[in-house]
Amino acid sequence: MTDNEQELPGSPEESKEAKFKRLAEHRVNNALAKIALIGNLSSTSSYEYNVDQVEKILGGLRAAVEEVEKKFQKGLNKKGFNDEGRFHL
Secondary structure: HHHHHHOOOOOOOHHHHHHHHHHHHHHHHHHHHHHHHHHHHOOOOOOOOOOOHHHHHHHHHHHHHHHHHHHHHHHHHHEEOOOOEEEEE
């Protein structure tokens, strides 16, 4: 199966949860693979870098993860969950 096949629309009968799981697994696995490639840049036998460059890379990654967390929390809050993930009315 190619990378794009996972992004193609599912069957008309596919539930929202099944679609979420299919796309989330594909997208998270792609993101983790790309992050591993960024980690490969740490090889001092192949690359030279300084503390500022490393801090910019890590800061950018952290900011992206924080943004994703905010989006998911916003979605949970719309569904009736508070910041701790507990249901409230």
